Amino acid sequence: MSEEGSGSSSSLLPEEAFSLLGNETRFNILRALWELLDPPESRPISYSNLMGYVGVRDSGNFNYHLGKLEGHFVESTDDGYVLSDAGEQIVQTVVAGTAVEQTSMDPVHIGVICPVCHGTGTTIRYDDETLTVQCTECDGIYPSRPGKLAEFHLPPAGLAGRDPVSVFESAITRVTLETRSMIAGVCPRCASEPTVEVDWCREHEGGDSGLCDKCDTTMQSISMYLCQTCKHIWRFPIWCNVLWHPATIAFFDNHGVDIEPLSWNYYVRGREFDQELLSEDPPRLAITVPADDATLQFTFDESMTILSVERDGPDA
The missing domain is CATH 1.10.10.10 (Winged helix-like DNA-binding domain superfamily/Winged helix DNA-binding domain)
Structure with a gap:
């Protein structure tokens, strides 16, 4: 290419x-x-x-x-x-x-599965070049923004000629490709190599609502990738670091798990992955992917470099 x-x-x-x-x-x-x-x-x-x-x-x-x-x-x-x-x-x-006329969109129901309550009362709205995904049936992931599930940057041109569902799908595709580029060490804006830090809630407790009183989210850990050249910053749950890894894709395929790597349903599947802080000196993180009775475990260092990939269980 x-x-x-x-x-x-x-x-x-x-x-x-x-x-x-x-x-x-x-x-x-x-x-x-x-x-x-x-x-x-x-x-x-x-x-x-x-x-x-x-x-x-x-x-x-x-x-x-x-x-x-x-x-x-x-x-x-x-x-x-x-x-x-x-x-x-x-x-x-x-x-x-x-170069577009439409630069905002009022909330509209799209009915994708909410990863928190598993309902379908999900909506999207668009303003200030940001597509916000919300759930009308639960508190969502961020307590400061009731119902908020995710926010994706999308230029206004992304709205042109698309219905709401298509806008949502295009935003998911875009954020997936940008995330994968950052994980691969290539800034999608300027091609420089980003730095990475991991913010880990060591006292994470989900509670009845799934929200942690310590970190105010349902996510125990966040990867932050920062490009020192163009200052592009990208934050996402650390399970994204394994979600599109070839070993994960092959693992799901071997166990007959139907996936669409550029879809919302696949993106939120990462919430099913177990996360564990194995040690702090040296820092070691583990992400475990389940499928049937088998697991796939990735071990990372503090720079989110994969140190090992281990399979366990039948047909692992």
Whole structure:
């Protein structure tokens, strides 16, 4: 699998990048190059066509601003100009967040299974680029937000042309792929390697509602992945670190467990996994996946690196 690109851009400090983009003519040049793209057979845009499309008559002024972008957000070729990878990402981000009419959605019933009460009184709503999943029949997972089950970031473009169920499914797919990328050590935003920390509630008690008085959630542990380059942060239960692991997928398949790895039902299956803090010095964590009378146990260190995978039980 390959992805076409125009090459790498030279390094810029953040303040320099913001300064370059804080000019209307320069951003109009980036937008013009994006609007003139015709994938997959895109060709470079000539100087004269680009200048005419942007609508600048003063060639000296246009050449000055184009020159500022070259090597960073625009690449020049023998046949004309194209967006660099960085320039394309800038315009795509703006388009994903603004080029749609619908930017919110009132609560709507979708009826997927609630992982806490197992009812189907689940709804979704969308606001501020966030899709919130809630249960109308229980307190959910977070006591400060009654009924809240999960929140997923989704650009407004994700709503375009989709009914509520499709919006929900697209959000699950998106968050799954981003989570898997972080776990694999690749930031989905900038491709840098993230750092990881684990927050473990050592006195976790679920109580009647499933909520712990110590950590205020039903989740005993959280993995926090942070990209030091672009500051993208991603938090999720530590069982996500094994949910899509090939050994887990194969284990379920061997035991006839029907799964859809990009579905909500598979995502919440992780709540069935046992979690255990084996030791604190050195830190060792265990996640055990059940299926019938068999188990699959992963042991991790403090960086969520897998140290061992052990199977137990019939046909393990």
